[in-house]
Amino acid sequence: MNGHAVTNGEPVNGTSDHTIKNRQIKNGTALPNGWNGTFVNEKDPYALMRDCNANARLTAQHYLWRDLLGFLVHPSIPTAAVDLKVADVATGNGIWLHDLARDMPASVEFHGFDISLDQVVAKPWLPANIHMHTWDLFEQPPPEFVGYFDVVHVRLITVVVKHNDPRPVLANLTRILKPGGYLQWDEVDTIGCSVQSVPGVTAENLERLIAQLCGRDTWKSYLTQILGENGYADAVRHSYAYGLHMSRFWSDVYMATWKEFALKALKTPEESGRLERRAMEESVNGAAIMIPKLVWVARKL
Numbered sequence: 317m318n319g320h321a322v323t324n325g326e327p328v329n330g331t332s333d334h335t336i337k338n339r340q341i342k343n344g345t346a347l348p349n350g351w352n353g354t355f356v357n358e359k360d361p362y363a364l365m366r367d368c369n370a371n372a373r374l375t376a377q378h379y380l381w382r383d384l385l386g387f388l389v390h391p392s393i394p395t396a397a398v399d400l401k402v403a404d405v406a407t408g409n410g411i412w413l414h415d416l417a418r419d420m421p422a423s424v425e426f427h428g429f430d431i432s433l434d435q436v437v438a439k440p441w442l443p444a445n446i447h448m449h450t451w452d453l454f455e456q457p458p459p460e461f462v463g464y465f466d467v468v469h470v471r472l473i474t475v476v477v478k479h480n481d482p483r484p485v486l487a488n489l490t491r492i493l494k495p496g497g498y499l500q501w502d503e504v505d506t507i508g509c510s511v512q513s514v515p516g517v518t519a520e521n522l523e524r525l526i527a528q529l530c531g532r533d534t535w536k537s538y539l540t541q542i543l544g545e546n547g548y549a550d551a552v553r554h555s556y557a558y559g560l561h562m563s564r565f566w567s568d569v570y571m572a573t574w575k576e577f578a579l580k581a582l583k584t585p586e587e588s589g590r591l592e593r594r595a596m597e598e599s600v601n602g603a604a605i606m607i608p609k610l611v612w613v614a615r616k617l
């Protein structure tokens with residue numbers, strides 16, 4: 317699922333996506349082409365969707381993450397400064413930033429970056445201290461943000477990392493951090509994922525389905541070391557696993573992720589439809605995808 321070539325000719329000020337799309341829709345020159353009659357940019361290199369279901373999935377999974385971790389920013393990262401500057405890269409619909417901003421002083425600055433802002437709230441409705449920008453994290457960061465942030469957060473970019481090598485992404489995340497600033501990188505443990513079922517229930521379709529999403533991202537086994545070799549001190553990997561009582565909530569999120577991936581990247585609708593129906597039957601009977609969560613914290617030297 318890695319290796320989608322990314323090109324981005326969009327300006328970095330974050331206003332282009334909404335403006336262009338709204339104009340197209342108003343003039344009647346664009347027709348719905350996605351799930352549920354929504355609009356999907358054919359040239360968007362992202363392996364998942366950006367429609368209402370994809371957005372709702374990001375929101376639901378954010379609250380599951382927060383429930384599991386018990387924090388948004390890891391407690392070892394200092395956040396007391398009133399002029400703190402926080403970035404969330406590959407922000408999606410910006411839910412992590414919004415949730416964090418609610419409990420912090422209005423003087424703290426929050427900046428979300430993403431290759432597309434199609435999933436964020438309309439710009440005039442953003443809180444005054446939350447700013448959204450278009451940025452392809454494989455490109456050099458906007459110059460005004462070099463060395464700007466005290467905290468840089470990134471979550472769930474497994475489908476974005478290319479060739480099993482996180483270093484190009486890491487180099488750009490590092491560029492926007494201040495010396496002494498903290499990186500927090502949250503991921504699903506796609507190597508440690510498994511399918512569990514109650515005795516007597518088979519789960520071969522869930523196994524097949526999750527194998528299409530998991531298992532090739534070995535960089536996660538080395539990221540702590542890579543951080544140490546690339547300008548960071550005190551790099552620590554934390555791991556979080558949820559219990560079986562939470563498994564159905566999480567498993568449905570992963571089936572929904574796979575469904576987006578199947579629709580956008582696999583493009584084998586009949587085969588995927590059959591697999592989904594059988595996997596769903598297994599879920600109902602008592603089987604679930606279990607994926608632990610990983611959080612790296614490291615301080616830029």
Ligand SMILES: C[S@@+](CC[C@H](N)C(=O)[O-])C[C@H]1O[C@@H](n2cnc3c(N)ncnc32)[C@H](O)[C@@H]1O
Pocket residue numbers: 322362374378405406407408409411412429430431432451452453454470471472473476
């Ligand atoms: C799985 S979503 C995670 C969203 C958010 N971090 C969260 O946890 O809710 C991955 C995000 O990466 C963004 N993305 C994909 N390729 C990117 C790139 N080259 N540069 C910046 N963001 C990118 C996608 O647009 C998407 O919003």
